[in-house]
Amino acid sequence: MKKLDISVIPGDGIGKEVVPEALRVLDTIAKVHGGLTLNYTHYPWSSEYYVEHGKMMPDNGLDLLSQSDAIFLGAVGDPSLVKDHISLGGLLLKIRREFEQVINIRPAKQIKGIVSPLTNPRDFDIMIVRENSEGEYSSSGGRVHHGIDEIVVQNSIFTKKAVSRVMEYAFELARKRNGHLTSATKSNGIVHSMPFWDDVLAEVSQNYKDIPTKSEHIDALSAFFITKPHTLDVVVASNLFGDILSDIGAAIMGSIGIAPAGNINLNGKYPSMFEPVHGSAPDIYGKGIANPVGQIWTAKMMLDHFDEMEMGTVLLHAIEQTLQSGIKTPDIGGNSNTTEVTDAIIAKIEELA
Numbered sequence: 001m002k003k004l005d006i007s008v009i010p011g012d013g014i015g016k017e018v019v020p021e022a023l024r025v026l027d028t029i030a031k032v033h034g035g036l037t038l039n040y041t042h043y044p045w046s047s048e049y050y051v052e053h054g055k056m057m058p059d060n061g062l063d064l065l066s067q068s069d070a071i072f073l074g075a076v077g078d079p080s081l082v083k084d085h086i087s088l089g090g091l092l093l094k095i096r097r098e099f100e101q102v103i104n105i106r107p108a109k110q111i112k113g114i115v116s117p118l119t120n121p122r123d124f125d126i127m128i129v130r131e132n133s134e135g136e137y138s139s140s141g142g143r144v145h146h147g148i149d150e151i152v153v154q155n156s157i158f159t160k161k162a163v164s165r166v167m168e169y170a171f172e173l174a175r176k177r178n179g180h181l182t183s184a185t186k187s188n189g190i191v192h193s194m195p196f197w198d199d200v201l202a203e204v205s206q207n208y209k210d211i212p213t214k215s216e217h218i219d220a221l222s223a224f225f226i227t228k229p230h231t232l233d234v235v236v237a238s239n240l241f242g243d244i245l246s247d248i249g250a251a252i253m254g255s256i257g258i259a260p261a262g263n264i265n266l267n268g269k270y271p272s273m274f275e276p277v278h279g280s281a282p283d284i285y286g287k288g289i290a291n292p293v294g295q296i297w298t299a300k301m302m303l304d305h306f307d308e309m310e311m312g313t314v315l316l317h318a319i320e321q322t323l324q325s326g327i328k329t330p331d332i333g334g335n336s337n338t339t340e341v342t343d344a345i346i347a348k349i350e351e352l353a
């Protein structure tokens, strides 16, 4: 019997709606698998927790999480209660950084049953590999003086170690997919860090001469995600560029509500964290119509991470067949609610397994 201890953090907004649904799906997977036990430990850390305790998680929060095999998170952020840089900084980004989850992988590919907003999407299948520990999302900087004299400095941090690491990961993935690599740059405008990024790419690519590689400026690349996504395969990007590209990737799939992601720790010292690309969606929270597919597909990524590929495949088929049967939430043109979609996916898993 394989046993996995999962820390569960629904977080804010629709995270609280889609995480319990995805756990029902995971329970079904464990049941049909027969040799897999999933133990959940639930943590209520969120913006509401902050209002009560003055912090996003307790002081020993990271210690508690470090005891699990993986973290399954919904979304963080409720700007009506706590400013976003405090809430995300004190929980989501803290975990990514402290647990050295240095890579963020975010697939964007056509799945059956969802119509892309593109007129001619072709059969795109992109994997965004985002640097997840530094870059533009750094706490280096500050604000001094007040009023008209106020000065703000926000530093981007790019280290040889992290940049070469994310590129190696992306090259390895491209090799595994028999694909090619596109690097997102902006060396025509950001004159220190991005030429450095390009230099590291050139250096690392020496070890991957079999992988076709090119570099595109982020502005043009953003357009290519819309005009010719089928020409892209693995895309390696800095923290900010990868964040933006992955929302575009989600949009061309059909909705940000279906896109999954994994924050991967490579050195085995800490657990990896799985969470969908989307945020807490305050505009639809409480209506019961959040698309659960992003969180459920994220569960598949977590199963894949633990080499439960077969179960992951069953799960993706169940998602696709459910959507193809027309059971979907309003963001992708349906009129089912969160629970109805999840129920249908669960029934499909039981049928397929």
Ligand SMILES: NC(=O)C1=CN([C@@H]2O[C@H](COP(=O)(O)OP(=O)(O)OC[C@H]3O[C@@H](n4cnc5c(N)ncnc54)[C@H](O)[C@@H]3O)[C@@H](O)[C@H]2O)C=CC1
Binding pocket: 014, 074, 075, 076, 077, 078, 079, 084, 088, 092, 256, 257, 258, 275, 276, 277, 278, 279, 280, 281, 282, 283, 284, 289, 290, 291, 292, 294, 331
């Ligand atoms: N990783 C995380 O936890 C993230 C957290 N956030 C936080 O979430 C809050 C809201 O941010 P936004 O910029 O509005 O981004 P968002 O991703 O929460 O929402 C953007 C749009 O997509 C829709 N949407 C998102 N997920 C959906 C789903 N599962 N089903 C149907 N529709 C869905 C929303 O209704 C909204 O119209 C903020 O506090 C923000 O900082 C934002 C992005 C990522």
Ligand SMILES: CC(=O)C(=O)O
Binding pocket: 088, 243, 277
């Ligand atoms: C914070 C955010 O938007 C993301 O990680 O996707």
Ligand SMILES: [K+]
Binding pocket: 073, 074, 075, 076, 275, 276, 277, 278, 279
């Ligand atoms: K999220």
Ligand SMILES: [Mn+2]
Binding pocket: 243, 244, 247, 277
């Ligand atoms: Mn984002």
